[in-house]
Amino acid sequence: MSTLPSTQKAVALPAKRTPLIEITTPVEPPAAGEIVVRVQWTASSPLDLHRSDGGLLIPSYPALQGSGGAAGTVVAVGTGGDLKGLQIGDQVSAFAFHGGKEANQQEYITIPAYLASKIPQGLSLQAAVTVPVNLVTVFHSVTADLELELPWPIPQDWQPKEASKPILVWGASSSVGIFAIQVLRHWRYTKVLAVSSGKHHEYLKSLGATICFDYTKGDVVDNILDYVKDAKEPKVPYILDCIGSLHGTLEPLTRIAQRGSRVAVMLPVIIKDATEEDEPEYEMDVSKCLPEKWADGAIVRGVRTHFYLQNEFFKDRLQPEILPALLAQGIIKPNKQRVVEGATLVERAQNALSLLRSKAVSGEKLVYRVSEA
Template sequence: MSTLPTTQRAVALPAKRAPLIEITIPVQPPAAGEVVVHVQWTASSPLDLHRSDGGLLIFEYPSLQGSGGAAGTVVAIGSGGDLKGLQVGDHVSVFAFHGGKEANQQEYITIPAYLASKIPEGIPLQAAVTVPVNLVTVFHSVTADLELELPWPIPPHWQPKAANEPILVWGASSSVGIFAIQVLRHWGYTNVLTVSSRQHHQYLKSLGATVCFDYRKPNVVDNILDYLKDRDEPKAPYILDCIGSLKGTLEPLAKIAQRGSRVAVMLPVIIKDATEDEEPEYEMDVSKCLPGKWAEGAIVRGVRTHFYLQNEFFKERLQPEILPALLAQGVVKPNNQRVVEGATLVERAQNALNLLRSKAVSGERLVYRVSEE
């Protein structure tokens, strides 16, 4: 085991909507079943913005930042426990979300080994860091909220019961949406209807989208209903809302869902976006959104991926085994990356937040270096 430094730099949020700061905190040695990862790259996720501008899921300040995943090198392992075969020197990507010693924007994170995935040969850390958070989100939302099957390993000649049912992925050019198309197609769901801006349609088709709709067109809902007009009800039995915006996605989806439709909405529901001048507004209880507007019998659920560990199978296998296999086989490709520059870690983290706030992210993931070397 290499010698760990005793302290490290980390990015923290001192108060809601305050500029980020750098603080020095201890490096936590690993307990049994834990590994320490020297973080080289992190990705910036919209949750970073929901936290910094909206105070979402923050219980005290200063709050350590970083919810978009991490990638780096294992530098220490605990004595005993299930280390999932990880060894010092392994390159891993990580979806760790309990804050504190797991917060992604610090130089050394200490995490249970089941939250790490060994990165297959040939995939740079910068690319691998785009994968874990939203790939896990897709497995969780598709199985727990849409209740579609994703068996692992896939049995020979397996075909899902809903193989030909339309699955509407709204916000398909988001990181969540791009992974959703890849996963659904690989598991044999053949009828994936997607909604994004027009510029991404060709790419989404190359991933296996059956048809693409442009959400910026005023008649997008009519276009979708027209496409589904020959089907029995519910015409859209499965809907994955990868955005969770009251006006941008829930309002149109409430016109599409019918009795029996299952709708999985990424939380938080964004009632009002964060801007330079104004605080955002979020709602974590999807049943409070658009009361009376949903068809009776439509099943609308809010997605909370942080609960995926309640599924024991996914806890043990999703990050340690399934994710590396899908990457190695090329089933899942990392998101396109936009590297965020800045002289220091805290500057890069702040620049990433500013890009998220100005809605500059489209069909890509913001990534930046954590440790300088």
Template sequence: MSATHPAVVTVGVGQPLEIHQVPTIAPEANEVRIRVEWTVSTPLDLHQADGGLLVNPPHILGSSVAGTVLEVGPDTTRLRPGDRVFGYTFRQKKERAHQLYVTTPETMLGKLSATGGFDIRQAVVTCNNFVSAWHTLTHDFGFEFPWPKPSGFVPRELNDWILIWGGGTSVGQYCLQLLKWYGYKKVLVTASKHHHEKLRRYGARQCFDYREGGTAQRILEAVQSVITGDTPVVPFILDCVGSQQKSLLPIAVIAQSRAIVAVMLPVIVRDAAVDVTPEYLMDVEKAVTWQDGVKAVGVRTHFYQKNEFLAQNLQSVVMPEALAFGTIEPNEYLEVGGANLLERATNALSKLRSKEVSGARLIWRVAEPET
């Protein structure tokens, strides 16, 4: 085992990415060390690199890994050297994805052989946003998702409307598929029109093209905005976009007293662009003016492990089985090229910044192919 290995780091707000040599950590207890072959560049990487969001540079980027187990700790029970794995790893430097080797507990990894034939690139696009979708729907909305799903399961919220703003996003697609699996039928989405056919297949009852304008009013009309009693017309609203102007303002028109609005953080006040420093808010309640009684919360996926069952099973069992059972299908992806590790990471970040890809994840190779 080499003492160090290369990692992609952000060294300052808006500064070019760099390659740093970082310590290679041997696994302890139930940890494994994997050789990272594929990773995903996400909006969070852009927020951290261009906006310095919640990081203290130099900071290793990335949270989705797929690769091969090289070493295992003495307390591992499930994974062995040679296993092909994928997972959402984020907590410490040794776990972050944009580096050659990652050391992490085996509970944070799914086994590729348990996914029913999906390849490693399809697996890596599942990790972080599958976890985000599951955590949001169960923690922030309080939905029950028993696993395995019992025969004849009927959700308590069967008759409640659910709105997903940004249904074409990765999180939106996984949320839709999970809701369909568990029997929810009254799900509305906003998305660009070219996503509508897929989103209907994933379970959307009605799709709204946010580019047409007047979206909030059209949604209220669709669900009969005259209400009785204390029940909000749309009790559950998920904002997968997190833009103060583009999503939160229209959602604030729709959300009535006692509705829960869950927002993927951060709230974007000014979006990243070439030569533009982004601006963010982390307090959802203060981002816009909400109607009295609306519960607006920021989604914090990193805390999903506070649930002991999910900590032990969400990535190691549920995630690969959800792929194998057909509960979800992976997002589409675009493979980003480059002559070396730094160039691939930089190219992926540039594509995020320019917003030239919609509805697909940006994946790139970390380790060079073995010859």
């Protein structure tokens, strides 16, 4: 085992809606089955903003930041346990979300090996860091909430039972949506309806979307309903809401979902967006959102990917095996990246929050350096 420093720099939030600060945290030596990763790149996810401005999922302050993924080099491994074949020197990405020693915006993270993916040769850390959080989100929400099959490995000649049923991906140009389109098409779902602003339609079609609709146009719901008018009810049996905005997505979706439709909504539901002036409002209980508007018998589920480890198969294989294979074979392409600059790690993290708050992110993932090496 290489020698680890005893302490490191980390980004922390002192209190809700206050500027980020740098603090010193211990570098935790790895227990059996754990690895230590020297983090070189991290990605920013909207959850960083939900936490910093809304206090979401923060038990106490100062709170270590970083929920968008990490990529770097394995610098230590525990003695014994299942290390998933990882060794010192391997480059890995990680969706590690338990905070503390796993918090992504610090120089070293100590994590169970099953939360890491070896990065295939030829793929940069900067690109790889865009993948784990939202690719895992798609596997979890499609299987646990939409209850669609994603077998691994895909048996030869396998076709999903629901292969030709419409699956609506609303928010398809989001990071989650871009992975959803790729996963659904690779698993042979053939009618994937994508909703995004018009400028992303060609790209989404190139990834496998069957047809695209523009949510910035007032007639988007009518156009979708017209497209499925000859389908059996429920006309759109599967809906993945990759945004979870009360007025921006749930409201239009209440006009599309019918008895028997399954709707998986990314939590939190955003009642009011974060702005420079105002605190955001979130709702984690989707049953409290527009209950009077959903059709009787529509099944509306709130997605919580932090529970994906309850699926033992995914715990064992999703990050260690499935994710690297999909990237190595070119089946899944990483998100486009926007590199966030800043003189220090805290400054880069703060700049990323500002970009999220001003809704500057469109069809891309914010990424930035954690260490300079």
